[in-house]
Amino acid sequence: MTPTNTLEDPRVASALDRMFRHAEEDEATSRRVRAAWPQSSAPLGPQEQADANAEVYMPISAQGGRLLYNLIRAILPATVVEFGTSFGISTLHLAAAVRDNGTGRVISTELSAAKAAAARRTFTETGLDDLITILEGDARDTLAAVAGSADFVxxxxxxxxxxxxxxxxxxxxAPGTLVVADDVDLEDLAPYLGYVRDPRNGYQSVTFPVEDGMEISCRL
Known part of the structure; x- marks a missing residue:
């Protein structure tokens, strides 16, 4: 019997290939967006940033996606929580693993209504929509209203x-829960990294060298 790998489903593989191709244009898209956005001395808030970057993919890497898939397959989480859906590249990897585990669900969050709508269309197209719930709005509000454990983050x-x-x-x-953060090289992630790398805060943390780096932290 051939093992199941939903990442190889033609619908999923085609969607990922298409989105990764579009993501290769992110730098040019970002420059165009910045040029068109009104200049202000005040920093943009989360919603303003989301609106300004509604066309920008900002994806995980292909290797990072496969790493996430493998982690989910290994630990069989009942509820996977994702902060930051964007167009759904990472979400597809998470949901594909949940599908192949035969159990679980993915709860994802997105500030941009345009991105959430595009991601939902892709999830339906790939047949994984029954496993994924997108919560639109600020994750600090939407996730506070979700009951139950978070078994992978x-x-x-x-x-x-x-x-x-x-x-x-x-x-x-719960003890043993894995928390993964992408892009360890970005300056804005420094407070987070300082927190999870401090043993007093209850994590064992390691940096995995894939693309811009992923921090994998185990709750102790």
């Missing part, structure tokens, strides 16, 4: 919000 939204979102979820993290 991916933090890939705005980097300065990763630590507040983690602290929000901490009461729902």
């Amino acid at each position: 991916l933090l890939d939204g705005w980097k300065d919000l990763c630590l507040p979102v983690l602290r929000l979820l901490e009461p729902r993290l």
Whole structure:
């Protein structure tokens, strides 16, 4: 009997290939967006950033996606929580693993209504929509209203919000829960990294060298 790998489903593989191709244009798209956005001395808030970057993919890497798939397959989480859906590249990897595990669900969060709508269309197209719930709005609000444990967490939204979102979820993290944060090289993630790398805060943390780096932290 051939083992099942939903990432190889033609619908999923085609969607991922298409989105990764579009993501290769992110740098040019970002420059165009910045040029068109009104200049202000005040920093943009989370919603303003989401609106300004509604066309930008900001994806995990293909290797990072496969790493997430493998982690989910290995630990069989009942509820996977993702901070930052974007267009759904990482979400597809999470949901594919949940599908192949035969159990579980993915709860993802997204500030951009345009991105959430595009992601939902892709999830339906790939046949994984029954496993995924997208919560639109600020994750600090939407995740607070979700009951139950968080058995695997991916933090890939705005980097300065990763630590507040983690602290929000901490009461729902059982010992052994894995928390993964993407883009360890980004300056805005420094407070989060300082927190999970400090043993006094209850994590064993390691940096995995894939693309811009993923921090994998185990709740102790």
